[in-house]
Amino acid sequence: xxxxxxxxxxxxxxxxxxxxxxxxxxxxxxxxxxxxxxxxxxxxxxxxxxxxxxxxxxxxxxxxxxxxxxxxxxxxxxxxxxxxxxxxxxxxxxxxxxxxxxxxxxxxxxxxxxxxxxxxxxxxxxxxxxxxxxxxxxxxxxxxxxxxxxxxxxxxxxxxxxxxxxxxxxxxxxxxxxxxxxxxxxxxxxxxxxxxxxxxxxxxxxxxxxxxxxxxxxxxxxxxxxxxxxxxxxxxxxxxxxxxxxxxxxxxxxxxxxxxxxxxxxxxxxxxxxxxxxxxxxxxxxxxxxxxxxxxxxxxxxxxxxxxxxxxxxxxxxxxxxxxxxxxxxxxxxxxxxxxxxxxxxxxxxxxxxxxxxxxxxxxxxxxxxxxxxxx
Numbered sequence: 001x002x003x004x005x006x007x008x009x010x011x012x013x014x015x016x017x018x019x020x021x022x023x024x025x026x027x028x029x030x031x032x033x034x035x036x037x038x039x040x041x042x043x044x045x046x047x048x049x050x051x052x053x054x055x056x057x058x059x060x061x062x063x064x065x066x067x068x069x070x071x072x073x074x075x076x077x078x079x080x081x082x083x084x085x086x087x088x089x090x091x092x093x094x095x096x097x098x099x100x101x102x103x104x105x106x107x108x109x110x111x112x113x114x115x116x117x118x119x120x121x122x123x124x125x126x127x128x129x130x131x132x133x134x135x136x137x138x139x140x141x142x143x144x145x146x147x148x149x150x151x152x153x154x155x156x157x158x159x160x161x162x163x164x165x166x167x168x169x170x171x172x173x174x175x176x177x178x179x180x181x182x183x184x185x186x187x188x189x190x191x192x193x194x195x196x197x198x199x200x201x202x203x204x205x206x207x208x209x210x211x212x213x214x215x216x217x218x219x220x221x222x223x224x225x226x227x228x229x230x231x232x233x234x235x236x237x238x239x240x241x242x243x244x245x246x247x248x249x250x251x252x253x254x255x256x257x258x259x260x261x262x263x264x265x266x267x268x269x270x271x272x273x274x275x276x277x278x279x280x281x282x283x284x285x286x287x288x289x290x291x292x293x294x295x296x297x298x299x300x301x302x303x304x305x306x307x308x309x310x311x312x313x314x315x316x317x318x319x320x321x322x323x324x325x326x327x328x329x330x331x332x333x334x335x336x337x338x339x340x341x342x343x344x345x346x347x348x349x350x351x352x353x354x355x356x357x358x359x360x361x362x363x364x365x366x367x368x369x370x371x372x373x374x375x376x
């Protein structure tokens with residue numbers, strides 16, 4: 001009976017999870033811009049709050065912050081595009097030279113491969129790369145193409161971000177008034193914790209990723225690796241996908257250094273990346289990361305894998321913040337369960353105390369009656 005009971009409970013939970021996933025998939029056109037806007041708001045809210053404290057109107061503060069954010073992003077894109085366009089032909093030529101060098105090495109001892117075997121292997125590699133490129137491209141635009149176009153989704157994210165940072169402080173009091181006193185209290189408490197955790201995570205990851213990008217980018221510039229600014233920006237973006245993003249960005253930087261500058265430079269780049277990431281993982285994150293945000297590495301990996309498998313690269317990006325928010329909710333539920341258990345334990349002991357008080361009171365009454373009769 002115990003096993004049957006918990007089997008039904010687990011089946012109900014699994015059914016609820018499947019139903020929730022189905023609803024999110026159907027409403028992904030709406031859910032994706034909302035989630036991305038919330039992530040953007042965690043970055044834009046501190047400067048907006050600072051301006052509103054100086055009596056700047058909320059609409060003006062939100063608009064100013066959003067315009068500055070767009071200007072920074074546009075400036076970064078405008079800065080890296082010419083670099084990519086100018087250095088791409090040279091990088092392609094170096095890649096061709098590197099492939100020819102590898103072919104000559106494979107033809108010689110001790111491998112001694114034939115040209116047919118080499119060509120077949122190259123064909124297999126090219127096919128795999130093309131398939132991976134298609135998968136990556138589809139993963140990047142998973143959920144975005146359903147919105148009509150990337151521009152529409154980005155526009156919706158910006159509009160939602162403006163209203164969120166302008167009217168955000170009014171949301172929780174409004175939700176509290178709508179949901180009632182008791183439910184509103186719990187919703188307010190857990191949403192405030194979620195917001196603090198999410199904001200701390202995004203800002204900390206941004207700072208850590210920026211430090212990684214600066215040091216790795218500086219190393220690439222000193223070594224003369226092509227596309228160093230682009231690789232530094234990719235390192236910054238990859239930092240928001242823990243473990244996996246840093247590995248992919250580092251591997252790409254080493255590959256570019258190998259193709260463009262040779263084996264020695266690639267080894268030096270690899271050493272720089274490993275050193276920076278070790279400092280990040282062992283020094284920066286433990287110091288900067290909020291204690292409430294700590295998640296086990298297994299949870300992070302499984303979250304990234306699940307998010308990437310279901311929703312592509314966007315899912316991998318949102319996986320860890322989602323896991324952190326869920327962890328906050330579970331901690332709050334655990335606290336409420338412990339609180340109610342302690343209250344129930346107190347209620348169980350209170351009747352005995354009341355009976356004891358009543359017995360004592362009865363004893364005093366009897367004694368007073370006896371004294372009264374004796375006096376009479």
